[in-house]
Amino acid sequence: MQSIERFIKLINNVLLVIGLTALTGIMFLTGADVLGRYLGHSIVGAYQISEIMELWMICLAWPFAEAIDVHIRMDVVVSRFSKRTQNKIDIFTYILTLGVFCLIAWQGFELVKRNFELGELVGIIGIPLSPFQVVIFIGAGANCLVLFSKLLKLFTYLRKDE
Secondary structure, three states: OOOHHHHHHHHHHHHHHHHHHHHHHHHHHHHHHHHHHOOOOOOOOOHHHHHHHHHHHHHHHHHHHHHHOOOOOOOOHHHOOOOOHHHHHHHHHHHHHHHHHHHHHHHHHHHHHHHHHHHOOOOOOEEHHHHHHHHHHHHHHHHHHHHHHHHHHHHHHHHHHH
16 A cells, blocks of 8 residues: 555656646746737737646646645545534545546547547647646646545545544
8 A cells, every 4th residue: 555655646746747847847938928919929829838838737746736735625524523524525525526527538539539630729829738737637637546546545445434
């Protein structure tokens, strides 16, 4: 179990670094575009590239955010229950969330496949869109791994309580 958790943590950290690199790229690209407009030569396709990099930033941060539990929780109500009941509620929530992210991963894969077959291009700059959309599948799939490992931990805790 420890080696699986280390592997998932490594994947999350790599994806986070890529997402933060995309954020840095957005900042520099936007700054260069604004400066270029001021000087009379803006960057062609800067807006479209920023949109793609935002997609990367968001999708690649999903698993890290899930791993460190920064999502909204209903602790006001749930904290009043026993630890066993809290674990059961968490299991239900993680199963539901895992289902949603499995659907996101599946639809992300289908989107990439469809856009690859159609040869869809990014607006002004004319580069293929499908390689950039792979990040939806990657981010959702990595988030599924995190949720699955959390479920395993919760089932272990419930088994110990019995």
